[in-house]
Each structure stands twice: as C-alpha cells, then as structure tokens.
Amino acid sequence: MADPMQETEAMELDDEPEAEVRDGMPEFLEKMLHLTAGHRKETIDGAKEFLKKEFPDWESGCRWEYSAALLGSPVFPATRFIGAWCFQESINNRNVGWLIEETAKLLRHPAEEGSNPAIPIFVPPHLRSAMDWVRTADASRDKRRVIAGVAGTGKTWILTESAARILAEDFRSRVLVLCFNRPLAIYLRNEIHRSMKKKLGGRWKPVGGCRGPSVTVDTFFAFMGWKVPDAPDPDEDFNRKEALKNVLKMRGEDLKAIYGSYSHVFIDESINLCFYNSVDEGKSTSWLGLLENIWDETGCFFLSFDLEQCVYSKIEVTDREREYLGVSQDLKQVIRSPSLVCDSFLAHASKETREKKIPTRECPQVLGMPVVYCEPYLRHVSWSDCDVQGIENVVRIIEEYELRDVKEFVILTETRQLASFVGEGLKRALSKLKHRHSLCDAATLARSHGSAMDGERRIVVDTVRRYQGLQGSVVILFGLPSGQDPLMYLGKSRCSGFLFVVGTEGACEEMRQKEKVYKNEVTPSISRKRKEEPEGAPSLKWIKI
Template sequence: MARCYPIPSDAVFESNAELRVYEALAEKLGSDYVILHSVAWISRPGKDGPREGETDILIAHPTRGVLVLEVKGGRVSLDYSTLSWTSIDGNNKIHKIKNPFDQARRGKFALLEKLKENPIWKKMNIGRFNLGYAVFAPSVGDGDRLSGPDAPVEIIGDRRDLNSIDVWVERVFDFWSQNDRANQPIGMRGVDGLVALFARSVSTRPLLSARIADEDDFRLSLTTRQAAILDVLRRQRRVMIAGGAGTGKTLIAREKAVRLASEGMRTLFICYNRGLADHLRELCSGIEGLDVATFHQVCHRWITLVKSKYGRDLMSEARVEIPRGNEFDHHMPLAFANAVDILGPRYEAIIVDEAQDFGDEFWLPIEMLLTRPEEAMLYIFLDENQDIYGRSAEIPVQGEPMVLDRNCRNTDAIHAVAYNHYRGALVDPPEINGADVECLFASDIHKQTKLIGTLITKLIVEEHVAPHDVAILLCDVGDRTMREALLQKLPLPSSVLLGRIEDFGPGQLTVDSVARFKGLERPVIVLWAFDNCSVSADRETLYVGMSRAKSLLYLCGSREACDRILSIVT
C-alpha cells in the first residue's frame, strides 16, 4: 500500500470522484509510492508577484518521478468546436468546468516553479526529472473520446482503469519519461523532500522544553482545527487568527514562520513580550531567512541603523513631532516608520503574535516593511482576552478572524477556572482531566511565602519535578521586590535557583509577573499576589495567569481572595 498524506480515512474530499481515485491509488500502488491529496501552494513573490498553484493529487516515486493528477467527476464532455468543457452530475444537471488538461498542465509548471525556489529541494541538486500530468474521470467509461491535440489518450484515465490503476499510473509515467530520456531519478530524498514541503507533520513540544510525561502525550499532535488553519494559510496572504489561551496560536504562528522561511521567503516573526520573543528566537535558531524579535526590538534596530548610516536621530525628530507622546507607543513607532521609509522594505512575509497588545501606531511601519504590501504574506494572531496592556489596535486585515476553538494546553480542571474569566467565542475544554486546582491559604505575605517554599520543596524532592518546570507568577507587582526577597530567604533545595524569565535554564525556577509571562507556559504554575485583585477589573490578568499552567495550578492567597477568583463570573 502506498504512503498517503493524509491517510484516506482522514482526508476531506470535495467530490466522490476524488475519494474513489485516492482510495484506489492508496490500495493498488506499492509502498515505494507517495500520494498527497489536495496540495496547494503560493510561490515566492517575484517580478510578476506571487503565483498560486494546486493539484487534486500528487504522486511521487523515487525512480519514476512525479505526476500531477487532476480528477473530474460526473460525465465529462468536450466540444472542440467551442473548446468548452462540461460535467453532468447524478441529477443530470450540466455544469461548466475548466479544461482539466490545462489545469493539470498549469499545476505541473507551477509545481516545478515552487520546487526550484525551495531551499530544501535546491540543496538536493536534483536536475531534470520526470514530471508529468494526467486527468482521471472515474465516472466516465469511454475516456478516450476526451483525447485531442493537447490531451493524448495515454494521460487519460477512466472507470475502466480503477481496478488496475497501478498499471495505468506506470503507463502515464512511461509516456512522460520517453519524451526526455535525460531525466534522472529523484530518489527517496526527493520523495521525502516533497513530503516535507507539502505534507509536513507537526508536533508540539513544550514551549520551554518542560514535560510532564503522561499528560504531554496528549498534547503532541495538532488538533484537526489547527491543521486546517495551517492548510488555509497556504492559500491566503492576509489572515487574522483568534483564539483563547492554550488553543495553539503561538504554535501555529511559529510553524508558519518556519515554513515560509524554509520556502525561501524573507520572514519576520514579531510579538510584544520580550520573554516570548527570546524563547521563540531560541526555538527558531538556525532557520535561514527568519528574524524573530519584539516590535520594539525591531524599532530599535532600524532606528539605530539609520543613525549609523545617515547620522539622523529619528527618535529626537519623533519627540519634536509628538511632544506629548509616549516613548514606546508613539515615538518609537513613528521613528521606525521613518526609518523604513529611508531604508526601504525588507520582508516578503510577516507573522505577528500577541497582536492584541499592538497599538494603533504599530501597524503602519509593519506594513511598510513588506516588499509588496498587497501581495506579500501577513498573518496576525491574537487573543482579545489577553489585552492586559489595555490597547485597542486597528489591525490591517479585513473580515472576521479564523477561530481556534480547542484548548490544547491546560487540563480540563485548569481550563474550568481560567476560562471562568474569559469573554469571547466558546472554546472547547481539553481532553485531559488533570488534577484539581489547589489553594494555599494564608492571611499574610510571610505565611504565604512559607507555604510556597513547602510546596516547592515537595515538588522538587518528593515528586521529582524539575525546577525549570515551575513558575511563580505575580498578579500585582506593587510589592514585587519584597516578595522576591522573601522567596530568596527560603530554605529551598540546593538544586533550585530563583530567577526571572530571561534567566531560564536548568535548575532555574521562574519568579516573574503575569504580564511578562504572557505567551509562555510551564507544567506547574503558582499564582500569587492577587489578594487585592478585583475579579472584574483584573479579569484579564487572572485569565492569563491561570492559563499559563499546563498540568498543575496552585493559588496562594487568603481564603477570601482564593474563593473570590474561583467563583463563577457572570
């Protein structure tokens, strides 16, 4: 049986015709064949702008080559006098259709263009190889009548070929190979390269390399919805994706950024929080053509570059232009826009994570960075419930966002308490039940610190949880220095080092604010410093803080405060 991407039982077919052909190919072709269904791509923007390509089915073989296959259902008819094609469905309704041979031929050349620009394919140094196209009409019993000057009978399949479709495929490959005997085999490296480009499987790993083994087994694969959105992003240039905490926004954003860069597009992946940017940069290290930074880090680089090259102090100019403006919200975005205007655009694709935190002034310079704003790629990910910086951004994408609606990070128990503070479209809970959320009750900060110390010691010594799998997050940072000092005085195990996000590493237990921890996660979260929080005014902070926990969530505060933030919010 051939290797299929996806397997027939998981594939979504636009017609029964595609299903019949795909299943027949899967059953009849040998294991050295690879079959990909519903393949689509956008070639890199060039002189004539981006080019879109697609094919119903792609067949690859290490020695025979690659075949682009167009499938047409119904009773297909052709009038050569008018060059019009029609299909008659089961209800005898006539539908005008495109010339399937033109579609297959265009798919062939668009595929070749995509392969030539792809860095993975180029590194394999595959020269001329057997690349053909064909049309299959499984509801037609006399496909020969569709033949013509541009449609030789050798590349037409019909119902008679279904039971021996392996023989038919070999015949089509032979037809194309005899036209150019200088072709070389693509080998298994070539076949695997096609899979990597068009059917790459995606697995998550914990964002900061921390796993609690049993539960993380359920988090490894993309959900169907996440995979579907990645598929849609192959076909569209400007998309907004929204979802609650833990629905996989950052995972998809990172995966899309890596794919675009791997396909040869100069790509920028930006977010708001430095902690998230630092970690994403580490995850994406070694990816050629991919820059990862916060918005303000990008601002700083461009402003500095203009100053070094041209001697202009764009920040001083911005302060003069907006005398009452804020350094980060007004002066830096304006100076950044002026820098891009001077230096010119740079990127063919931009991925924005945490877009809910981007101010209105951020978007102009972002769009200016695109080499072809109307045709380049701009993908924006956001969670309106995480707007804890109180921004209201005019995001430059028309229409409603695509929505991620399954929580894939937390357990069901954590989801229940975190999403109690969520406002928005329904998000389905995860499939992991998990342990109950626990409260550490104490009336004052000194007693609370001791309870946290006892808990950390138990987790590290008795439960063998790694220190870097734990984070203590502060909702209110008004007395942050005192809390950090009290924690430093605790008699913790010698293997534990306390530090902030940027100190993360083996043995480092993170102590930081909820706001700085946005976009990140840990298997174990201790939420602290919420005694003075209001359920209504601080709803987003509570939502973000609780939802950072993957497997275990502890709330440390007074009994009244814990009861208050765990109560049902209406």
C-alpha cells in the same frame, strides 16, 4: 533581491513528508467532522475512538478547535481559525476553565444543525492540520492567516514551527517575527532556531556570530524604534514613541525604504500591539497597516490573537484589526463590554447567529480555571510578615511537586517589588532543601529554554505581565489582588498543568466560588467524572493560617 519563486537548493526535511498543498481539509478532519456532527456526547466518544485508532501514540484526550472556514467573510474569504481548549484528560480535566461562561456553552453546543456551523476540527498533538493550513498560505489566493484562541491552543507553537519550516526550506526567505515583550521574543527566537536546525538535521551552522538566516525576531517597539529617524537636534527632547506614531502615518513606499520588505510576517500575541495604535484628527493609524505595508505578499501574513485577553485588557482596536478579527459589530464595544464579548465568539459560530441581533444579556460571570488548591493567608497590617507565611506555602507546594518529578515552577506576582521579595524569601528557604534550585526571571528562562542542566530545578519568579506569552506546568499565583480579572486571566492562562493560588483569604475565596459555579453550571458532565481526587493530585489540604 533574489526572486522567491526561483528554484531553491534541495533540502530534505527530516521530520514530516512533503504534504500536498490543497485548499480543502485533510481527510481525517473531514472524517472527524462527520463523526462529531451535532456535537453530542456519543458522537464525541465515537470520534475519540477513531482518534485513538488513528493516533495510537496519543492517549491524553482531546482538543477541539473551531474553524469558521466556511463563514465566507467578505474581507478574508479564505480562512480563519478559532481555537479553544475544551478539556484535556491528561491533566485530569483541570484545564477546562478560564473561558467565560458563554464561550464554554458555545463550545459544547457550537451551532445548530443545518446552519452554517462552526466546524469542530480535531487537531492532533502536533497540530498538524493547523500547520498545513498555514503552509497552504503561499499557494493560496489569500495569504493571510489569523489564529485566535485562548491560551494553550498552540498559537505560538504553530508560529515557530511555520517560521522554522519556511527558513529551513529557503534560507533567503525574508521572515519577520514580532511580538510584544522581550521574554517572548527571546523564546521565539530560540524556538525557531532550534526547530530549524532540527529540520535541517544539523546541517545549518551559524557563521561567526551571525544570527542565522534572514529572520528578524524582536519586539514590535524594538523593531520599529530601531530605525526610527533620530531627532535632528541631539539636545532636543526626543520622544521615541511620538516618532513611532509619525512612522505609523507613513505611506507604503516610505516604509519599505526604511524597513525593507519581508515575504513572511508573523506576529504573536498581536492584540497587544494595539497599544501602539493612535487616532489623530479622526484618522487612525495602526500597527497592522504598517506591517502590511512592509509585507510583499509573496509569503504568509500570520497573526495570533487571544480574544479573551482582549476582553480583559480593554484594548482599543481599529477598523483594520476589527476586520481581521472578523466581527461584524463594533469591536471596541465588544471589547469594552463583558456582556457583549461573547458575541464575538458567536460571530464565529454561525452566520445566522452573527447577523441576528443578539439581545442584551446579563454579564456572563468570568469563570476561573479550576485551581488545584488555594492557600490563603492573612494579609492586612504588616504585609511582609504575612507574605513570609505565603512563601512557606509556596515552599510546601514546591516540595510536594518535586516528589512528582516536576522540574520547573513558575511563581507570578503583580508587582516587581513583590516578585523580588518572594525571590529573596525562596532563596533562603530553598537552600535548606536537598535539590539544587536556580531562580530566574522570565527573560532568563526564555533565553536558556531547553538547556537546563540535568537534575536542576528551575523556579521562575516574575510579574504576570512579563511572563505573558510563556507557559509553565506548575504555576503559582502569589498575592494577586482579588477582582483584578485581567491580571488573573493572564496569570491563569500561563498554566498548562497545575495552578495554585497563594493569596489573601478574599482572593482565594473568590477563586473557590468561581470554580464552584464553573463545576456546577458550566461543565457538570465533566465534573461528575471526577468525584474523588484523581491519581497524581497533591496530598496538600486546604491550609488556613
């Protein structure tokens, strides 16, 4: 095998200049840290002025990221990176939400002055600082990089760009990229190849169906199951998942013999892989341990987590993942109990807070992302009739937003059955509209991303779970039952622009209530700024059938 440290062919990257590898923060981040000390409104305004001067091409507002770089975790002294949206003016502050209340408070008052504070780090539109941070992994003592953030913080973007850069710099790097479901794997593969080709300025040409340089992008199950030894007796029932569990128990050398070794390992939405953990006779086996075993520690080991998703999904987490997440308490408890979950965020905020015993609070109310409009319809006896009305509402939304030049719509349901019903209904209804539309599912969208024909409107109809990890500018949640917070969170967090809920009166009312609480109690300062509907808001009004 080629020595990864040996000299490589000179390859100039066409976009970014070679940055100095350093442990400290880039200068502008230090400046931002100074400007935002105390995190008061006036300091933020000052910081924004500074940013507008530094980045004149960017006027859309702020993203705030929180780093616990200075926490001095005994496990990973290097760095950890926590991201969360605070607000984004470009979409009229609509995306403030989907944080639980305590998180939102934390974001506005991250830490007391003088304590070991969470560092508010400004990340410019292209997330350059996060990229640099990942890039320093190779030269750093601890090569592990964990990015935890709510949806939309750019975790996936950082992953694809970092992987593409590594491959563009050296084709021979053995890079492994894993995630949970197939649509996301397809998307990641396409994005990495696209980005890599761009960096190489078109000099890379795949040869004869070759999948490119030595990058493996797949789902965890497919990657692991692919090489799981088959059952010795073909007639015998073969449970591949059981076989996988046996693989998880193997030791490092055996694993390397089966899977080979990789210099760079990237895992997106990695919290979902905890499904493959198991506990046998008191001994737990973990996907994380397995992947660490096939990592040769010459490159970076990159994980992205969505902590809030952990809250909702009730996922079992082993000690190893707990270490990665950097919480001092029993994360299993943290995850299972909504009243404790905010502590995992506090744990990142300051050492004092982390070590302090936090009194039991009432469960923080799970708050909704501000919804553009809810479109309720009755759904009781004959569901199909009522869902027909729902589809009419969806068509209205699509018509309205096409006038605003939106070309991609995402409609998410709970079940596949409802998804196909909506798909059929839309096909009939949209055939009457003048624009061409193509309906597809999440996997098809991921496969053809970036290759849309001019003027073509794409409408994705799929289940929420299958769309996990992907994002859309206009998302319509169709017929999600109220009270299903995990699903609601997943669905809402898929939206980067306008979110609609088309559903039962109960679900819509619940959404309105949550938004009301959110506006009045969590972000009053932001809510006050938009008394009248901002420009660009739809002219649709509440519809009650």
